[in-house]
Amino acid sequence: MPNDPPSLDMDVWEFRRLGHQLIEQMAQALAAEHQEPVMQPASGQEILDLVDEDLPRHTTPPEQVLAQCSDPLLQFGRRNGHPRFFGYVCGSAEPVAILADALATAFNQNLTAWRSSPAAVEIERLVLRWLDQMVGFGGDGHGMLVSGGSAANLQALTCAVYQAQERASLPTGARHQLTLYLSKEAHLSMIKAARLLGLAEEHIRLVDVDDQRRLRIEDLRHKVAADLDAGLVPAAVCASAGTSNTGTIDGLDEIAEVATEFGLWYHIDGAYGAPAAMVPEYRWMARAFARADSLSLDPHKWLYAPLDSGCVLYRDASESQRAFALDSEYIAVTQTEARESFAFFNHGAELSRRFRALKIWATVKTHGVDRLTQAIAHNIELRRHLDDRIAGHPRLELLGSELSISCFRYRPAATLDNDALNAINRRILETLVAEGRVLMSPTTLDGRYALRVCIVNFRTRAHDINLLIDEVVRLGTSFSANLPA
Numbered sequence: 345m346p347n348d349p350p351s352l353d354m355d356v357w358e359f360r361r362l363g364h365q366l367i368e369q370m371a372q373a374l375a376a377e378h379q380e381p382v383m384q385p386a387s388g389q390e391i392l393d394l395v396d397e398d399l400p401r402h403t404t405p406p407e408q409v410l411a412q413c414s415d416p417l418l419q420f421g422r423r424n425g426h427p428r429f430f431g432y433v434c435g436s437a438e439p440v441a442i443l444a445d446a447l448a449t450a451f452n453q454n455l456t457a458w459r460s461s462p463a464a465v466e467i468e469r470l471v472l473r474w475l476d477q478m479v480g481f482g483g484d485g486h487g488m489l490v491s492g493g494s495a496a497n498l499q500a501l502t503c504a505v506y507q508a509q510e511r512a513s514l515p516t517g518a519r520h521q522l523t524l525y526l527s528k529e530a531h532l533s534m535i536k537a538a539r540l541l542g543l544a545e546e547h548i549r550l551v552d553v554d555d556q557r558r559l560r561i562e563d564l565r566h567k568v569a570a571d572l573d574a575g576l577v578p579a580a581v582c583a584s585a586g587t588s589n590t591g592t593i594d595g596l597d598e599i600a601e602v603a604t605e606f607g608l609w610y611h612i613d614g615a616y617g618a619p620a621a622m623v624p625e626y627r628w629m630a631r632a633f634a635r636a637d638s639l640s641l642d643p644h645k646w647l648y649a650p651l652d653s654g655c656v657l658y659r660d661a662s663e664s665q666r667a668f669a670l671d672s673e674y675i676a677v678t679q680t681e682a683r684e685s686f687a688f689f690n691h692g693a694e695l696s697r698r699f700r701a702l703k704i705w706a707t708v709k710t711h712g713v714d715r716l717t718q719a720i721a722h723n724i725e726l727r728r729h730l731d732d733r734i735a736g737h738p739r740l741e742l743l744g745s746e747l748s749i750s751c752f753r754y755r756p757a758a759t760l761d762n763d764a765l766n767a768i769n770r771r772i773l774e775t776l777v778a779e780g781r782v783l784m785s786p787t788t789l790d791g792r793y794a795l796r797v798c799i800v801n802f803r804t805r806a807h808d809i810n811l812l813i814d815e816v817v818r819l820g821t822s823f824s825a826n827l828p829a
């Protein structure tokens with residue numbers, strides 16, 4: 345009989361003691377977050393020097409292990425929950441969700457199917473129905489939680505491709521005949537998805553945009569008709585309900601018309617913007633969502649959930665089943681009752697799946713839809729406040745703005761050409777990031793380098809926006825002090 349190996353387990357009292365310490369550490373980090381730099385600049389080598397070590401062969405006390413990993417994270421992690429983190433599209437983690445996520449890890453449920461994790465699967469399916477109702481998709485919550493918007497877009501387009509292939513009776517392997525339509529401003533994850541699905545690169549149609557950066561409907565119609573004439577198979581059109589760059593919302597209703605007219609799969613990428621449909625002003629988007637075949641939305645962006653919380657909703661579960669269901673004895677479901685035989689793996693790419701739903705469930709249950717809606721509406725109000733401050737300042741120029749994203753630049757009194765304006769604004773942004781009081785990300789709009797602000801943080805207040813403006817003007821004034829007027 346083999347001897348017992350050294351145990352990997354932990355005494356429950358020790359677990360409790362370390363857990364209390366860890367929670368204390370997390371609480372202190374959260375409490376101090378707003379006083380710390382949004383991000384501390386460091387070289388790759390500096391951070392590597394902190395974390396690099398030989399492969400451990402022997403034991404280290406767990407207390408030391410847990411303390412050791414928090415140091416580099418605290419010092420050199422970007423503080424996404426900081427009220428003046430305005431970069432990219434990354435939500436702040438709501439505190440109840442942080443605790444719920446720790447609980448989900450402790451229970452270590454594997455949400456492959458109902459039979460593996462009955463309670464957790466029911467909670468995820470409930471959360472999906474809630475998300476569906478919140479944004480007005482009206483699909484009864486078919487879909488699943490995934491790692492993020494990229495995975496959601498990939499799964500939605502997989503369904504689209506399978507449907508188009510079947511509709512056109514194309515043999516597998518004939519995907520080079522399929523075409524996909526999205527605007528030039530659409531998120532790159534859709535192009536990535538098309539590549540992964542084996543579509544021909546030259547059949548990914550980048551539709552022109554209008555002066556508000558919305559997909560041009562006439563160009564879409566024209567491209568679909570030309571492809572049909574050429575004997576190709578138009579598969580899907582993807583609209584954006586809030587682009588990452590400028591928050592632009594495509595003409596969702598008009599695109600739905602084109603999708604219906606040509607029998608295209610209609611996918612809406614609402615990874616960032618879909619939760620805005622909860623706010624009365626943007627409720628109109630729900631009307632279009634209700635006409636889509638699939639919708640991506642990311643609770644880890646504008647529903648304040650910790651990463652990783654993406655979501656794809658399908659109109660018709662039989663479409664996702666067609667794309668993803670495969671038989672295999674080692675995962676065979678023996679339950680026969682409809683709820684109990686449900687398997688997420690028949691509707692998506694992943695088999696093993698963590699319990700992402702618990703953190704979202706906890707946030708929605710704790711705050712309720714009304715309070716979450718107020719938080720989203722407040723983010724939009726802050727963007728308006730920012731726009732007003734920009735419009736009222738002689739040295740600032742607004743370049744694009746929608747939902748909770750605003751792009752602008754500094755314009756010195758001196759007359760500068762566009763390259764010089766780009767250079768000065770790049771210097772402003774890079775200095776601000778290095779100083780750590782405010783973090784924005786850059787974008788370029790029609791050749792104009794822009795300071796891009798995205799507000800998806802429930803902690804951001806008007807004084808944070810005012811500070812941002814003051815900092816940009818301070819640096820802009822200083823960097824243009826010696827320019828001829």
Ligand SMILES: Cc1ncc(COP(=O)(O)O)c(C=O)c1O
Nearest residue numbers: 433492493494531587588615616
């Ligand atoms: C509109 C949009 N779609 C898709 C994505 C991709 O999401 P993720 O980073 O969660 O994969 C993003 C990311 O910012 C986005 O803004």
